[in-house]
Amino acid sequence: MKILVCISKTPDTTAKIAFTDNNTKFDAAGVQWIINPNDEYYALVRAIELKEADPATIIHLINVGGADSDAIIRKALALGGDEAIRVNAENLDSFGIATQIAQVAKENNYDLIFLGKETIDYNGSAVGGMVAELLDLPYISLATKFELNGTTATVTREIEGGEEVCEVSLPVVVSCNKGMAEQRIPNMRGIMAARTKPLKVVEPAVSDALTEVAAFSLPPAKAGVKLVDADNVQELVRLLHEEAKVI
Amino acid sequence: MSVLIFIDINEEGAVKKTSLEVLTYGARLAQQLGVPAEGLVLAPVKEDLAALGKYGVQTIHQVQNEALAHFDAQVYTKAIAQVAEKTGATVILFSNNTDGKALAPRLSARLKAGLVSGAVALPETANDFVVRKSVFSGKAFADVKITTSIKIITLNPNSFTIEAGAGTATVAPAEVTADLPKVKTVSVNRQSAEVPLAEAERVVSGGRGMKGPENWGILEDLAKALNAALACSRPVADAHWRPHNEHVGQTGGAIAPNLYLAIGISGAIQHLAGVNRSKVIVVINKDPEAPFFKAADYGIVGDLFEVVPKLTAAIKQLKG
Ligand SMILES: Cc1cc2nc3c(=O)[nH]c(=O)nc-3n(C[C@H](O)[C@H](O)[C@H](O)COP(=O)(O)OP(=O)(O)OC[C@H]3O[C@@H](n4cnc5c(N)ncnc54)[C@H](O)[C@@H]3O)c2cc1C
Numbered sequence: 002m003k004i005l006v007c008i009s010k011t012p013d014t015t016a017k018i019a020f021t022d023n024n025t026k027f028d029a030a031g032v033q034w035i036i037n038p039n040d041e042y043y044a045l046v047r048a049i050e051l052k053e054a055d056p057a058t059i060i061h062l063i064n065v066g067g068a069d070s071d072a073i074i075r076k077a078l079a080l081g082g083d084e085a086i087r088v089n090a091e092n093l094d095s096f097g098i099a100t101q102i103a104q105v106a107k108e109n110n111y112d113l114i115f116l117g118k119e120t121i122d123y124n125g126s127a128v129g130g131m132v133a134e135l136l137d138l139p140y141i142s143l144a145t146k147f148e149l150n151g152t153t154a155t156v157t158r159e160i161e162g163g164e165e166v167c168e169v170s171l172p173v174v175v176s177c178n179k180g181m182a183e184q185r186i187p188n189m190r191g192i193m194a195a196r197t198k199p200l201k202v203v204e205p206a207v208s209d210a211l212t213e214v215a216a217f218s219l220p221p222a223k224a225g226v227k228l229v230d231a232d233n234v235q236e237l238v239r240l241l242h243e244e245a246k247v248i
Numbered sequence: 249m250s251v252l253i254f255i256d257i258n259e260e261g262a263v264k265k266t267s268l269e270v271l272t273y274g275a276r277l278a279q280q281l282g283v284p285a286e287g288l289v290l291a292p293v294k295e296d297l298a299a300l301g302k303y304g305v306q307t308i309h310q311v312q313n314e315a316l317a318h319f320d321a322q323v324y325t326k327a328i329a330q331v332a333e334k335t336g337a338t339v340i341l342f343s344n345n346t347d348g349k350a351l352a353p354r355l356s357a358r359l360k361a362g363l364v365s366g367a368v369a370l371p372e373t374a375n376d377f378v379v380r381k382s383v384f385s386g387k388a389f390a391d392v393k394i395t396t397s398i399k400i401i402t403l404n405p406n407s408f409t410i411e412a413g414a415g416t417a418t419v420a421p422a423e424v425t426a427d428l429p430k431v432k433t434v435s436v437n438r439q440s441a442e443v444p445l446a447e448a449e450r451v452v453s454g455g456r457g458m459k460g461p462e463n464w465g466i467l468e469d470l471a472k473a474l475n476a477a478l479a480c481s482r483p484v485a486d487a488h489w490r491p492h493n494e495h496v497g498q499t500g501g502a503i504a505p506n507l508y509l510a511i512g513i514s515g516a517i518q519h520l521a522g523v524n525r526s527k528v529i530v531v532i533n534k535d536p537e538a539p540f541f542k543a544a545d546y547g548i549v550g551d552l553f554e555v556v557p558k559l560t561a562a563i564k565q566l567k568g
Binding site for chain 2: 012014015018020038039042094095096099121122123124125126127128129130131132133134135137138139140141142143145155158159160161162163164165166167168169170179180209210211212213214215216217218219220223224226227228229230231234235237238240241242245247248
C-alpha cells in the first residue's frame, strides 16, 4: 500500500491578517506557519493509522512550495511520513498546485491520495477534486471515516444534514474532514527520525494558472455590541425582530 | 454563450434551497452579461422543473440516465462537461455545498476553466471577470480574476438572497453518455434535524458553558421556537456531547446564517473563523470579558441557564 498525503503550509490561526503591495499580497511579516490543520489532523494522521495497521504501508508527503515549506514538511515527517517530496514552485493557484501533485502521483502509482478538506487560508476545497480529475480517479470529498478491506475502501462522507457511506475500489483520492482521526503531537523519537528521512526537491512541471488574485480586503469592522440586561430578554427579542429583522 | 447553473436535488427528489440561491445569482449574472441563463438537472427529480423559471432561468436541461441516479463526482463531471459543451456555456455555477465542492474542481480541471470557490457576491464584469470570495476563514476577502474563457464559480450558501418573480422555464431533455459510477452508495444517514445546518437561516449554538449534554434540552427548545438549526463549539463535539457535524469553526463547518446565537461559547478565534460571516451575532455569556462580545451585534451578560428559558418564552410570545 502506497499513500500520498498532500500537505500545505498556512499561517497559524491566530496570525494577524494584513496585506502589502497595495493589498495584493498577504503580509507574512512575523507570521508563524503551520501545517494546514485539516491536512495534519485528519489526512496525515489517518494515513499513519493505516500504516500502523499494516507496517508494509509507505507514506509519501507532498508539498508544492518554496524552501520555506521545509520546516512544516519536517514536522509532518516527525509525525510519521516516510519520505517527502517538495515541488519547488510558489504562488500557484489551485489548478497549478493540483497539476504538480498529479504529475508526481502519475510517476509513483499511489493506491491512495489523501488531503485535508480545505486550507484554512484560501478555503478553496479545490485541489483534491482537480487532482482526481487530472488522474481520472474517483474522488470522495469531506470524508469523516475511512476503512480499508483489501483493495476496497468504505468511506463515510459528509452530506447536507447527515452522512453517506460509500464503497470504492482503490486507487482513490479522498479529502479528509473532522472525524477521520484525532490530532497527534510529534514525539522526540519522531523528531530525531525526521531529520534523516528523505526530503526530495523536484522542479515543477509546466502548468498554467487559471486564476489570479487581483486584491485582498478586510471586512468592515463591527459597530460594537449592544448589551441588553439579563432581566429584560423581551428587549432582545424586540431588537432582533424590529431592528435586526432576523426573527 | 450562456450561464449554466447546476441544480442540486436531494434524496427526496426536491431542489435544494442552496440551488435556488444559485439560480437567482445565475439569472442576475446572465442579465449582466446579456446571455441566457440555463439550468441543468442530472438526478431524478419529483418537482415541476418548469416552475424554476420564476427564479429567472429560461431553459432547464434535464438529463435522465440510470447511471446518474446516485451522486458520483466523476460520472457527474463528465455529464456536466458534455451539456456545457453542447450548450456553449461560458459560465458554470454551483453551490459551494458538499456536492458543489466535489464537482466544480473536477470540472475546472477537465475544461481547464478557472474556478473561484466560495464566492460571496456577483462578479465584477465591466472590465475583467473578478469574483469576490471569502478567505482566511472569513477574516478577509480576495477578489479573484478568472483568466480563462470558461469560468466556474461556486456560491457560498446564504450569501445571496433568493428572489422569485413570475415566469416558467422550458424543460429540454438532454442526452449524455455516462459511465457506471465507481463509487457505490451503501447507505444514507440523515440527521432528523428539520433544518440542515449549512442551509439554516438561524442557528442556535452551545459551548462548554452548557456543562453537559443533558442540558441541551433548553437549546433544543430555543431552536424549535426560532425554527433554527443547532450547532456547537469544538470541545463540545470532542467530548461527544453533540455529533461532529454540528461542530462549527475553523476545523468544523463554516456557516453564514442571518442569525447566530452563541450560548456559553467563549468566542476563540478558531470558533469565530466558522461563524464570522453570520449577519447578526447574539452572545449569551456570564463572563463580560468573553472575546465573543467583540464580534457580537447583541449580547446578554448572564447565566445561560436562567436567560435561555426566558428567551425561549419571549420568542414564543412574539410568534403568538
Ligand atoms: C488549530 C485549532 C483549531 C480549532 N478549531 C476550532 C473549531 O473549529 N471550532 C471551535 O469551536 N473551536 C476550535 N478550536 C478550539 C478553540 O480554540 C476553543 O478552545 C473553543 O472554541 C472553546 O470552546 P467553548 O467556547 O465552548 O469553551 P470555553 O472556552 O470553555 O468557553 C466556555 C464559555 O462559556 C461561558 N459560560 C460558562 N458557564 C456559563 C453559564 N452558566 N452561563 C453563561 N455562560 C457560561 C464561559 O464564560 C466561557 O466563555 C480550535 C483550536 C485549535 C488550536
